[in-house]
Amino acid sequence: MRIRFWGTRGSLAKPGPATVRYGGNTSCVEVRGADSTLIVLDCGTGAHDLGQSLQAPGGHSRSGHLLITHTHWDHIQGFPFFAPLFASGNVWDVYAPEGVGQRLEATLAGQMEYSYFPVTLGQLVATIRYHGLVEGVFGLGQVRVTTRYLNHPGLTLGYRLEAGGATVVYATDHEPHSRHHGETGGTGGRAAQPVSVHAEDQRHVEFLAGADLVIHDAQYTLAEYPAKMSWGHTPAELAVDFARAAGARRLALFHHDPLRDDDAMDRLVETCRRRGGGTLDVFGAAEGMVMDVGPGGAAPRVTGPSEAPAAGGRGAAEAAATILLVDDDRDIVDLLVSTLQPEGFALLTACDGEEALRIARAQRPDLILLDLNMPRLDGLGVCRALRGDPDPRLREVPVVLITASTDSSATVAGFAAGATDFVTKPFKPTHIRSRVHTWLLRTLRESAGSP
Ligand SMILES: [Zn+2]
Ligand SMILES: [Zn+2]
Structure with a gap:
């Protein structure tokens, strides 16, 4: 799978001289399967540049699958500016968790109401199909997708993508369930300590298990965390502990705090690299970064397309x-x-x-x-x-x-x-x-x- 980061910032777009290296646009990650299946993870402001590149002459396929983790602003604000939706003939399948009350289409239409935006959802000329998701497994082309609820003040899904023996997990806008990591987290090159006594944290580690690349919420530092508890985000050091406990190969720190400038990001990445020891490769996700994620030794898994685990009735x-x-x-x-x-x-x-x-x-x-x-x-x-x-x-x-x-x-x-x-x-x-x-x-x- 080829990964490209179009938006890495959390909460609020933060362009400017202090964020040029890691980027100011909010969550948007492009994933291409070997069969050229196009998957877009979240539709924050980074989706604007992605959309422009898709619509450029000689561009790749202009149709694809948009997997939205949840509908907080920083994950959908690029949607009304995503150029492929304005071109007839394009087909986009849009997936997001669906709970009680408001349906996905209505939520997306909400930010395009007359008071907020000049074009309504109904005026987009591409074919858009909406899919409300629950936890489960389904196929997109040759990519097998597993969904799991994350811990966030808003119903949120993480996505585990597997293709050709390679695994990428996208888990952003997630807070650890337990409050006890600070006491047990490993430091320096020491072996990872038990991540948590909380069963849901252990299941989170299973969700990340053996991934070749984990893209994980890392909005805070451990020092900042006591003032930010229950805001729904992970301190970067604990993202390292989770990825280590899961036996992941690489960790992309993601959803950078709007207050964290490039120099502060460098320091946080360095801290996390040390905490990762020799076994986990830690880096800060940066806008424009492209990487190929190959298999980490696992046998290729053959999966056919299947029905998405829809919320249905x-x-x-x-x-x-x-x-x-x-x-x-x-x-x-x-x-x-x-x-x-x-x-x-x-x-x-x-x-x-x-x-x-x-x-x-x-x-x-x-x-x-x-x-x-x-x-x-x-x-x-x-x-x-x-x-x-x-x-x-x-x-x-x-x-x-x-x-x-x-x-x-x-x-x-x-x-x-x-x-x-x-x-x-x-x-x-x-x-x-x-x-x-x-x-x-x-x-x-x-x-x-x-x-
Ligand atoms: Zn967010
Ligand atoms: Zn959120």
Whole structure:
């Protein structure tokens, strides 16, 4: 696969003399398969130059697949300026995660409404087909694509691309689930320490496993991170730890903070190279950079095109989901209710563990958000009781433990008791909302796939 970086900046385009080397345009990466399948990862402002190059005389194919991680501005602002969409005869398949409520096409049309932009989505003359995605595997030409939800205050997918024995993983706008990396991360040339006690972080490492190139969110430094927790991004040093734990060959630091100028980027890359030891090749993704990613020894995998894992009609089912909110702190319950009610969920509340179990057995909710520390029966006790319940639905129901405890042993105890996920306070309401959608979409997909 041939990779070209057209936009590497996070959050906000930042052109100027201080960012000329790493680039000022927001997320956009071109991927070409050996069979010339064209895949574009995100459509930030970098898509403008990509579009110009595609439409230039003698250019390659002008049709392709656009994989959008999520619809935050910095990932879609280039869409109305992407020249191939303005040329008839071109065909573009646009993919993005689809949750409850707004569909992808409506979201993209939103930034092209009259108040914001002079051309509407309907006036684009290329053929555009929209595909709402959930987690799964599908084929684009000879490229096998695996999708996985990331941890971000907005439903976001990472993309793992495999072709001809080579693997590229694009995982941007993702925050580690655990708060304990700073204590355990390796430094210098020492062997990588265990990345995390959090099951979702371990699954993230599996998503990156053995990649020849990982393009990863690296917006912050570890020193900046305490002030940026729950903003949905990774400190660069932890991106290194994840890539090392995954046995990846190369790591492209990506989604650079708008405040990080070229000299500061150089220093961060140097820090990360040292942390990568001798086994991981770390570099800062820079606009205009082109690289061929070949196989790292794995046998070529033959995959034919297949159906994308579309969200299909699950939106309505997800909206009708019942969620049990459990916390002895009324303010937290109120916050969760005001966060989730506009999404159309049916909400149940309980203020202690015993009441939570009673309601769970009677109402059989689709998802439980559960405080860890409560009087009488705490969150761990509720988890264990649910996992031992005769009702298979309660044994399987996703349980998200929520706690202010920053002790890593609490995380370990939570997963040991049967928790599905573990969220540490303080959190942003948008963060909770995207975790809720993630678990409901996963659960509905599993139940749809089972007999
Ligand atoms: Zn972003
Ligand atoms: Zn984002």
